Amino acid sequence: MTIEIPLEYEGSTSLGFYIRLYNNYWYTYEEANDFCVQQGTRLAVVDTTDKINIIIALPGFDITYYYLVAATDNVKEGSFVWSTGSPVSRDAQLWHDYQPNNAGGNQNCLTLKQSKASLHDTDHVRFVSIVIFPGHVESEFLEWIWDGDVDFSKKNFSSLTLTTTALSEVNCLVICTQWVTNVAATFNSDTSTCSCYAELNGLPSNPGDRLWKTIPSGYDGSMSLGFYARLYHYYWYNYDEANDFCVQQGTRLAVLDTTEKIKIIVIALPGYSSTHHYLVAATDNVQEDSFVWSTGSPVSRDAQLWHDYQPNNDGGNQNCLTLTQSKFDDVTCTDDFKFICELI
The missing domain is CATH 3.10.100.10 (Mannose-Binding Protein A, subunit A)
Incomplete structure (x- = not known):
């Protein structure tokens, strides 16, 4: 599969991390998040020092600016969580002095400034976007479970990521594994149609589809x-x-x-x-x-x-x-x- 990275994005193939600074945009957290989604990307999850180093090395990175990234403490004050669900490290080397401090009582979003994390409220600031592309699977291990033969009168699917032909069910799952947003796949042995999905509601499926769902990294259990x-x-x-x-x-x-x-x-x-x-x-x-x-x-x-x-x-x-x-x-x-x- 060919992976095409937009010209404006730079990063690391080994990390599967490509980002873009939006220096000329000033958005709130919600506006920046919506903007990234509309571009088929997301606000950057900067959860390793390697990723931070990539950002500060980008042409255009300005140490005087605040850049919004994808973390908030909206669920619990002081406990910042990335949009992927993982906690933001509280390693003191990653934070500016005396941060997070929740100044004013309403600082629930996270920014990157001078290579360190700093809190920010809902004011308009610049932001960092990360491109989501096929070929990069964020989870450490992607397991599939068969959910059953699809009764198309009862099951619906949406956010179609990809539809293609596949020689077998196994080939279909291999294809869909390469999509970072994928949560389910259907394969129709009658038509050899393979479809990868990012959500599970909205778009009618086809009779004869068999549904498989992914198990996110960190989850374990029993198929039976x-x-x-x-x-x-x-x-x-x-x-x-x-x-x-x-x-x-x-x-x-x-x-x-x-x-x-x-x-x-x-x-x-x-x-x-x-x-x-x-x-x-x-x-x-x-x-x-x-x-x-x-x-x-x-x-x-x-x-x-x-x-x-x-x-x-x-x-x-x-x-x-x-x-x-x-x-x-x-x-x-x-x-x-x-x-x-x-x-x-």
């Missing part, structure tokens, strides 16, 4: 259960913040309604620690002591699933649920914990 989850063990969020974060990633807080799912979390997921609490998607907000999953089903009261004397509603306000040492414990919803997101 259709359950794939990820621990966010570098984040500490309360229930609402964790729930919002998962939704922004196109996922949800994990629903651990079977012992098999709990075993996957405890045994299969990298980074799981029995010493920590992990928020999951259940509360007893509707009726005290009756915990319900976000799907509407009740949380089992099987004693083997709960720690001794739990739930105990300690302090009278423990309305959320965590998994710790492979068992459930009720906790205060406004306290911060690590959490688990689940693919949906």
